[in-house]
Amino acid sequence: MSVATLSAGSRPRSVRSSSTTVLAMVLLAATGWTVLSGGWIEASPSAVLVGIAGAVEAVVLAHGHMPRRLALLSTPLLLFATLLPTTLRTRPATPPGGILHLIGQYAGAATTGLLGNDAWQFNVSLSALLWVCGAWTAWFAVRERRGALATAPGWAVLAVTVINAPDATHVGLAATVTAVAAIMVIAAVHLERLNDSWLQRRVGVLPGTDGRFATAAAAGGVLIVLLALVLPPVTSTDVSGRLFGFGGSHGGSGAGTSPGGTGISSGTVRFSPSTIPGGALTLADAPVLTYRSSTLSGLYLQMATDGVFDAGNWLPDESALNNGDFAQEVVDPGAIPRDRSVADGGVGAQQQTVTASVSVSNDTSGVNVLPFPGEPEATTVAARASGLVQPGAGGQLLTVDTVTGVQQLAGSSFVVTATQSSATTAQLRSAGGTYPSFIARDGFLQLSEDSGGGAAVIRTLAAQWTRTTTNAYDAATAIESKLRDPKLFRYTLTPPQPPAGSGMWPVTYFLTTSHQGYCQYFATAMGAMLRAVGIPSRLVNGYGPGITPNSAAHGVDAESIWQVTSNDAHTWVEAYFPSYGWIPFEPTPPSIAGDYRPFGRNGAATPPPGPRGSASAAPTANPNQRNHPGPTTSLPGGGGPATLVTRGAIGATAVLVPLALFAAWFLRPRTIRGIWRRIGLVGALAGVPRDGALTFEEYASLLSSALPRAPSKRRTAPAAALADIAALSDRALYGRDRPAGEDKTRIDTAWRRLASVLPSLGWRVLRHRRATP
Amino acid sequence: MSSRVPLIAGIAALSFFAGITGIHLAYTLTYILLSLIILAYLWTRAIARRISVDRTSPEGTFSVGEAFSERFTVHNRSLMWVPYCEIHDRSDLAGYSAGRACALGAGDSVSWTARGSFGRRGRHRFGPLEARVGDPFGLFSRTVRVASRSEVIVYPALHPLEDIGPLWSGNGAGDMRRGKAVDVPPEVSSVRDYDPHDGMSRIHWASTARTGRLMSRTYDTRHSADLLVILDLRARVHYGDAPESSLEYAISIAASIVHAVARRGQAVGLITNDSQMRGFGAGRGEAQRMLLLDFLATARNDGSAPLAHVISRHGDGWRGRGGMVVVTADRDPAWVEALVDAGSRGQRHLAVMLETSSFGAPGPPMRIPAAWRLALDWWLVRRGDVLGSGERARAAGD
16 A cells, blocks of 8 residues: 655646647547558658648647637638648649639648549648648647547548558558547546646645556556457448448449440349449349359359450450450360460460359340350350450460350250369469460550549559569469458448549449449459559459259269359459469459359468369359358358357347346445335336335335245245335434444345345246236 | 547447448447447446545534644555546535545555634534546546544634633632622632732642642632623624624624633623523533533524613623623614613623624714713724733723
């Protein structure tokens, strides 16, 4: 025990005021750090200085006892004066105009810059936001002495950054520091407020109070943050789009939309040969086909490839935008005529053959396209294969983009054969960068730009994400991992759309702002980013593996039938690796629409394999799991037993903790009146509500007579306990002397006796009430 | 607006967005705000139950102007820090602030001493003490009673009125000088230092032998040396605000006389005209002194009976038993006449007159008519007079 002996009325000098100011500055700096960590394009660190300047100006105004109204009126002037020095040099060239034009330009940038794509506007807006944040925080902390309110903009910026940051990988630490700083600001302001109050009421403050207060606040703040960090999230499913109906301003439909469909529409998830992100989708679950797989695992069914990137969309090679030679080959039942030279790039080395027996039940796409579980190799039905050809090479297909049935495929059954790469990770890493001539000739590295600057944004992000990689394969997996990171991007069928008239591509908006989309967004982004870092890429449209009913009971074998519906329509990415051909990648994270996992590679660390642990290039999808919304698909990594346990634990905690708190409150009354409040509650349940006109003893007697009798030896326990409590309460509350310690002990003992029979008493009361209508 | 409101709004907004987006970090922020509120509540609740204060307060009786000190020790018996603890003293002593604000570590104690002085007469309460504790974020606070109250009686200010006392005292020399009729056998009441005027028969040899210096007896006549103090407690007679009011001066003078006379062993009584017309018969000793002072400590001017009526009523019965002192601020000549009528041969009563114009009453300063001065002894007291030795020299007419 430490004892401080002090003279009366001592009031030590303190550095509290400056501490609050410093903490407000720290909060501002941490908030700015969080924003900058969010990876916003072109965000300038000078914005943080502007924010701190705003805080300093507010502190000066607050200490100068500036009237509130005057301070508010001076805000635009101070903001403008602070913004100007840091952003004037980088201001884009504009037609000559006076000061009003300049002010107008700044006002526009400050209010809408965060939504635009212009670096200057963005920085002006970000600086203005942080300035307001700083001024607000400092004013409310120093002048108004309202800690929680002072930190409100900090929390808001933090929340917006956490939810919308393009790259939230590095936000965590900054956000944690910001949260701690915000808590400390709240505590510091409260200490100021207390000291003001003590000064006003002439309450002496003992030395060391400030220090102990600060220590307690710091310990509490750190404990709070640590506790919050270890708690798991309740959900990880993004349902925002579904709730608010985001989208609708841009065309497109899930894993496919009609080619060239840029109109305003929304649609259902279904196959389409082109990839045009945009618009909201709904699930339809129409049966498309069934198949049996030679690999005993689910297969990605490739139906069409898109090699042309145009303004944020991916189009088939046969589109008019392609400069290469495009050809169609008639396929008799058998092998598809294609260039099988590895040197030409037509096929890759290290291939394995995969066969699937397909029965088409319904062609929801209306394009009559055959599905192949990899690079099309052969089929048992007559068809036409389309793809790029080597100029002057006799018409053999270098790429097989689509294989269309000559006859209607709906209702028919056939066998398709395809090849999948079995190249190892090491082989792909050492594949090099010497590509066949058709890669450049046919535009597989092309990333067209338009006035919106979307390609530049994609190039910047791609460079950031791959800056530590040394080869094409690592770069591709780095991009794939980023897109699959649930902390950064979320799957939704109703993604937010870029503001109308902004000129932003949906994929750019997806990468920089919304971070929400469906498979087309993820595939489009990855395909474009691969090209941005010099890796040839194309998109593949088709279907995911589907499900095998009853596989949980019977396992998966060669006779297992996989069912594919329109909801399994999917888009993924292929990157070209010299000598190994087109290698698939899966940028779409697991979601309500499918448990999509990265494609397995030989020699690579892969996620838990499918039912057979195949080392094939096919992704390891869960055969039991339908690729549409389901209760077990919400958490990252799939909804396993651990998820259920976690949810169950959280649910049980949510129920049990309040119950335990209530029980603790109920069973441990602190005062005699508290005991009677509880007895009144029991009485109300028993149908004898407490009447203020009755004395304790009268009410105890009334309640005792109303309580049902117990058939045990404890029959008289409640009545006796009630009588004891009543008698002692009368003496304690209305007697001449305050209750002695002995009396209190006796009352507590009587209450415990009563409380011990409450459960059985409650049960009897309920039974009694049920029995007596 | 409570500090909790923005936080609760923040929690609502954040939990909503975390719920619909499923972002882990958004949940973390929600948890931080939620934990902030929950921890603040539990923290406050936990320390409120474990805080206690030891208080050492003065006990007994005091008189206005006496100084005192109190010792406080705050104990934190919880395992958690107490970010702040504001001890609020509910004492009703004006101008006394014993409360302090402090912070305590787990299991710590802090102590301080508060000093003050009694500024008003009456029954004064020390305590109860309340402790206001809370979390460091200003979200919750609790006020708990941590120490009970105690009470002291503060007597009116007692002034040394030695010059007044001998008028009615049984001091033999004084009696002889004034030619006082002594119709009852004297009683030895106490001893005092020898005076050269004392006869040899007055020397108290036993005390002289014990103290080593000559000591004389003081004699007390049983009744003729008694004193009756009549205090005017009518409403609307007194002026001014306490403590500089004519009422406080009057009560203080009455208490000083009672104290001085009782301490000399004389019998003293007190008659008032308050709402209950309370009066105390003459008596002597410490018990009588405390009885009268206890009453005077809480006396109020809420009466309505005219002073002349009180004097007439009690004067006849008192005639010949001793002197009377009337303490009043009333300028009505009726009571003067009643007091003169109550006198007896050789017995002059004393009128202590509060000069109300000096206490803010309208009208000119009082001048005591010559006839009144001839009939009574007068002491005119004005606001700001230093009561005590020699004050009687300022009596009107001297």
